[in-house]
Amino acid sequence: MAKTRKIPQRMCVGCREMKNKKELTRVVRTPQGSIEIDNSGKKPGRGAYLCPQLDCLQQALKGKRLQKALEQEIPAEVVEMLTNQISKSFP
Numbered sequence: 736m737a738k739t740r741k742i743p744q745r746m747c748v749g750c751r752e753m754k755n756k757k758e759l760t761r762v763v764r765t766p767q768g769s770i771e772i773d774n775s776g777k778k779p780g781r782g783a784y785l786c787p788q789l790d791c792l793q794q795a796l797k798g799k800r801l802q803k804a805l806e807q808e809i810p811a812e813v814v815e816m817l818t819n820q821i822s823k824s825f826p
Contacts, residue, residue, distance in 0.1 A: 749795035760774075770807065
């Protein structure tokens with residue numbers, strides 16, 4: 736009998752919906768304290784997940800949910816990189 740693999744689920748900090756981990760964008764606070772976009776999903780550090788939609792990013796920033804999840808303020812350049820990445824993937 737073939738074993739079915741579980742698909743990891745994560746919650747988007749913007750819309751708070753559970754989705755497949757591969758569908759979401761991971762933002763990570765590294766052990767050094769910098770905040771980066773983690774495209775591989777495997778960087779060490781505290782992570783938060785976002786849907787690839789501008790609405791979710793705006794909700795996460797407006798409600799300070801992304802800041803709370805990463806326990807640190809989000810620099811403007813990281814917000815700009817996230818906005819660019821989301822708008823490129825979903826025009």
